[in-house]
Amino acid sequence: MRVLLSTIGSRGEVQPVVALALQLKELGQEAVVCAPPDFQEWAKSLGIAYVPVGPELRATARRPAEAMPTPEQRRQMIEGTVADQFAAVGSAAEGCETIVGGGALAVAARSVAEQRGIRYVYAAFAPVTLPSPHHAPPSFGLLGEKPADGSVDNRALWARDAQRWNAMWSAALNARREAAGLAPVREVSRHIFTDAPWLAADPTLAPWPEPSELSVFQTGAWTLTDHRPLPxxxxxxxxxxxxxxxxxxxxxxxxxxxxxxxxxxxxxxxxxxxxxxxxxxxxxxxxxxxxxxxxxxxxxxxxxxxxxxxxxxxxxxxxxxxxxxxxxxxxxxxxxxxxxxxxxxxxxxxxxxxxxxxxxxxxxxxxxxxxxxxxxxxxxxxxxxxxxxxxxxxxxxxxxxx
Missing domain, CATH: 3.40.50.2000 (Glycogen Phosphorylase B;)
Incomplete structure (x- = not known):
């Protein structure tokens, strides 16, 4: 079996999927990671096939807080990352039987899986990123949101969150889906998360709250064992x-x-x-x-x-x-x-x-x-x-x- 592991983010997103790739290899399977170019050399040093997607992200950590993107710059960023992901993930999925989308910004993974008629699995790295009446959605930071203060019902907050996802991603995602011959997505976040997501988080530190409307499979955190000696x-x-x-x-x-x-x-x-x-x-x-x-x-x-x-x-x-x-x-x-x-x-x-x-x-x-x-x-x-x-x-x- 050949598995594509797709993610967009920094080390917190990439390291877990690299850990999963190594475990798949241990089980005699093929794995390829599609992620930002910042981690390409590191992944290759571990023997992991790696397809870079989008620009390097390291510089974002040094951008002044006041230098947040304008609405037009944000629109261009969203269209750019969707286009980059459809191209890179689409190419990397050649010969794959399954695509795993790691983290919510892997917006093209499910569409590519649909186009190729292969399985798609979504994995979250924290319970709070998945819809639940037991917690509010996280604030992304990119749009200046503040954490929820408990004054609004969580279901209402998740409904608003779904609207924000649509406002941000729907146009760019559906334009690419239309070009690929796929039907439009009505609710972007639900499309990405699915009704049966996996939760790659430790059940003691970060348990999934029950009862739940989602069928969540909690695997435990995808940890990459580090054997390097300290300097x-x-x-x-x-x-x-x-x-x-x-x-x-x-x-x-x-x-x-x-x-x-x-x-x-x-x-x-x-x-x-x-x-x-x-x-x-x-x-x-x-x-x-x-x-x-x-x-x-x-x-x-x-x-x-x-x-x-x-x-x-x-x-x-x-x-x-x-x-x-x-x-x-x-x-x-x-x-x-x-x-x-x-x-x-x-x-x-x-x-x-x-x-x-x-x-x-x-x-x-x-x-x-x-x-x-x-x-x-x-x-x-x-x-x-x-x-x-x-x-x-x-x-x-x-x-x-x-």
């Missing part, structure tokens, strides 16, 4: 004192001045700090013996050796920190990050920073709460409940149900 400089820093606090915003935009704020918070509590540059290019004003700036490393190994992890709340980072038993402080910016911030707080394995740009005082307070003995103990105890077989479960399901 020598990082090992020396870790060995030189008490466990430091790790700070990073992954592949998303970071608030202005956040690096200084993070270091100030660590120092206020007498902690050393590790600062991950990430796509935002975080850096220090000057070198200091109690701080180390690092690039992309094995987080699975590193997070087991730090006092706490302060991050943006992406699904992958949150799952990795939870599995490592590291207390967390989440400073959410957009989309599912607010959900994971709430879950970390509810589970007692860290703290959620309040909405808004952190100050040294507010971040210090959040970090102080996360470092209490009770939270540390809970984080350590919960780590053993995080599943590591999500990608294998998904791969087996694909093979057995073909």
């Amino acid at each position: 020598t400089e990082l090992e020396r820093f870790l060995d030189a004192g008490e466990p430091p606090v790790h700070f990073g915003f992954g592949s998303v935009r970071a608030p202005e001045g956040i690096a200084r704020t993070m270091i100030a918070a660590a120092r206020a509590l007498g902690r050393r700090a590790i600062l991950a540059r990430g796509w935002a290019g975080l850096s220090l004003d000057e070198a200091a013996p109690d701080c180390l700036v690092i690039g992309e490393v094995n987080q699975q190994a590193l997070f087991q050796r730090v006092a706490a992890v302060v991050h943006h709340g992406g699904a992958g980072t949150t799952t990795t920190a939870t599995a490592a038993g590291a207390p967390q402080v989440i400073v959410p910016q957009m989309f599912d990050q607010f959900y994971f911030a709430r879950r970390v707080d509810q589970l007692g394995i860290g703290s959620a920073h309040t909405a808004g740009v952190p100050t040294a005082d507010s971040l210090t307070a959040a970090l102080d709460r996360a470092l209490t003995p009770q939270v540390v103990g809970t984080a350590h105890a919960l780590a053993g409940r995080v599943r590591t077989d999500g990608a294998l479960t998904a791969a087996r399901r694909l093979v057995e149900s073909r």
Whole structure:
């Protein structure tokens, strides 16, 4: 069997589908990933066939918050990504029996599957991204939405969300479908999600709420085991004192001045700090013996050796920190990050920073709460409940149900 794994996004979307591709290969199947070009060389180094789609995304993390696209620029972006996806996914699907769409921005995957008469599976990476009366839809951030405050019924919010999806994507999607000889889609989000989506999230950290109108199959998070050793400089820093606090915003935009704020918070509590540059290019004003700036490393190994992890709340980072038993402080910016911030707080394995740009005082307070003995103990105890077989479960399901 040959499977196409299609996604649009940063590492939080691409790494899970690469993990699934590797598991499919382990089961003797063929897999090809169609995703942004930022990850092509990395995927190929793992032996994964890779078809790039669209422009590189790394620069988006350094775009100023005030430089949001105008309505016309947004329309052009949407038409561009739909056109790029139909071309790339359509080409990559040659010889495939199944297409898996990972994440909601993989808008062409189901249409290509329909056109070729092959199976389509949609996979979400967080429960909050799928319609449910138990939660509100996430705020995408691109349009300036704020997280729901609980004053409006969730069903009404999901109905509005479906209208927004149609307003944004319907014209571009249906134009391409018409050119492909396919019927128009009336509800874009339902078309992408299907009535039987998969949920690639850990059931302890991010369970699917029941009862549900959707038939959701929760596989567990699609985790890619990392065997890389930590860099020598990082090992020396870790060995030189008490466990430091790790700070990073992954592949998303970071608030202005956040690096200084993070270091100030660590120092206020007498902690050393590790600062991950990430796509935002975080850096220090000057070198200091109690701080180390690092690039992309094995987080699975590193997070087991730090006092706490302060991050943006992406699904992958949150799952990795939870599995490592590291207390967390989440400073959410957009989309599912607010959900994971709430879950970390509810589970007692860290703290959620309040909405808004952190100050040294507010971040210090959040970090102080996360470092209490009770939270540390809970984080350590919960780590053993995080599943590591999500990608294998998904791969087996694909093979057995073909």
